[in-house]
Amino acid sequence: MIDHWIGHYHRGPDTVVSRLPASLKLGVALAIIAGTVLAPPRAAGWYLAVAAALAGAVILSRMPMRFLLKRLAWLSPLVLGVAVANVFQPGGRGNWPTVAVKSMLCLATIITVSNTTPFSHILRVLRAVRVPALLITTLALMHRYLFVLAEEAERMRRARTSRLFTRPRRARWRLLSTVVGQLFVRASERAERIYGAMCARGWK
């Protein structure tokens, strides 16, 4: 339920794409994104090639098409905003179709990679390219407890609604902030317990 709520398609089927090494997938994705961002506005050939490659990867990975389209729709307010801004622009450069195509392709690339690669594999690649250890530890801990805390927030929300008969209008924000504040308190208490557990396992 949480996965659906956050909008992340958690673990896909075991396919050719998901078995590829994470470093290869990330490298190719980075090359595609860099190439797309840096491509001149009228490089239709490049855009078509990227789109074809992505379509192939999506079909091979058996990712639900609806999921991909739903995520792409998130971009539309931004693209629409740029389109409106271009109308009011004095010179009328009108580059929003290019911006729209570029951002759609990049977004589809990263969605394909992130949903066929476990996050721990991405972390392993980051460690291999010498990202500082402190950042990796923080990333790993965040990823581990992300869903735990999201569930905790949901439990607190449910407990609150079950105890309140009326919908308090004026105190609503104060109630919700108490939930968020309590979430921080619980997170830091959990951090203390985790530190104890890490020390017990020989972490330095």
Place this chain on the structure above:
Amino acid sequence: MHIPDGFIDGKTAAATALLSAAGVGLALRQVRRRLPPRRVPLLGLAAAFLFAAQMVNFPVAAGVSGHLIGGVLVAALLGPSAAVVVLTTVLIVQCFLFADGGVLALGANVFNMALVGAVGGCAIYHGVRRGWPGRRGQVAAVAFAGWCSTVLAATCCAGQLAWSGTVAWSAAFPALTGTHMIIGVGEGLISALVLLAVLRARPDLASEPGDAASPGRGGELVRYGLLAALGLALFVAPFACPWPDGLESVAARLGFEHRAAPPAIAAPAADYQAPGVSWAVGATALAGAAGTVIVFGLAGLLAWSLVPRPEEKARAGKP
């Protein structure tokens, strides 16, 4: 405010990535030096907390709801360097796991939200606290800094979009900064309420973890300030100079004025539009200046009404 890929060009992505790498490197070094090992897991948990907190929706009106952004709140609770690490972590996970914010735009997003938003907000927070000590001052400071950080980050974002040539500054600045002046009010209010909730539940958690390290804080903030100023000089200053001659002269000096030249047909219209457009920019800047004063007053009032007077509390605690 996450910039997706494709909205900023190569030079903006490279410049922001360099600035962000320098800022995050500095933050990691500070954290490694100052943060006791006991608190290292707290960084990861604070990042997870921020993510979960951003999913709690605060209803505004008629189906519209907002959520906490949280940069200033984390900076107030954990200190500026820890906040940079936490926000960078959140942005990396959002980018690679949820495809929220671009990969090449990651540098720009880290710059806007962590280095300008959180650290800038933190500097304002400490500035206000210096002048107004006590719990009331703390709540007012976090509310005011929350608003400022949202507006600052949005202005930076507008500057990057304009520098990339995606949207003209005259359209991006009023649209982005204008909306975020409204969003920022909610951010300031939520930050203050959450801080108050933490203060009530566990006052020790919100009582300046960096106090022991405060001698170094001034220098720490100055170094971040230099990085942020460098970025602002690149993205915002060329547009914000006396309008529109400043931009034209900069364009001429850098030799790319031919790129900005509108097509011949649009020439009369462009001439006509310029005053109207600069009016929108000027109005937004003016609204920002007036808003800063008003929001500061509101933050003070908020703290006044939410936090009981210290004497009353002392009296209540006596018997």
